[in-house]
Amino acid sequence: MPSKKENTTQMLQPDFEKSNGLIPAIIQDFYSQKVLMLGYMNEESLEKTRTEEKVTFYSRSKQRLWTKGETSGNFLMVKKIELDCDKDTLLISVVPEGPACHKGTDTCFGNKANKSTDLGFLERTIQERKVNPKPGSYTNDLFNKGINKVAQKVGEEAVELVIEAKDNNEKLFLNEASDLMYHYLVLLAAKGYELNDVISVLRERHK
Secondary structure (H helix, E strand, O other): OOOOOOOOHHHOOOOOHHHOOOEEEEEEEOOOOOEEEEEEEOHHHHHHHHHHOEOEEEEOOOOEEEEOOOOOOOOEEEEEEEEOOOOOOEEEEEEEOOOOOOOOOOOOOOOOHHHOOOOHHHHHHHHHHHHOOOOOOHHHHHHHHOHHHHHHHHHHHHHHHHHHHOOOOHHHHHHHHHHHHHHHHHHHHHOOOOHHHHHHHHHHHHO
């Protein structure tokens, strides 16, 4: 995998002998952090997953390697692979290209993973742009202009939100609120912080 990606897969050394050659692999949505499904991997399927950057399991029923999406097209594109402290369980963060479950739901647990109400999906997208710039990205354009420009945009969006708050146009108000939230998260990323750092301060104040 490219060194820029957020993973250390080449350093992973799972203990396959510990569980007769197969270890569980928990699949998690990279953006929403929701658990999508659980599968099993052997050494060969893990290596194929690393190489092709698509999740490949070992099917216990078919007794062969099985790339998720090979028939449906709903591939699980790998972003990060982690190993637990006992070296017998994998946590794989992915970007799903369609529903993870064969029943058509976003997760195998029946819930909608990609409609999370938390801000993790947006923050991770911004952080991804910072680490891996994308040509034509507005987020990267902001980063390139520097901290002063980012801070200025937050101020401008805050003023626009205040103005809309005085009226009763729901659509305009929510759009301005969305703009402010987005630029606020960009500012945090530009300063090297995450939303959790702010939440920690708020929790301390609550105590």
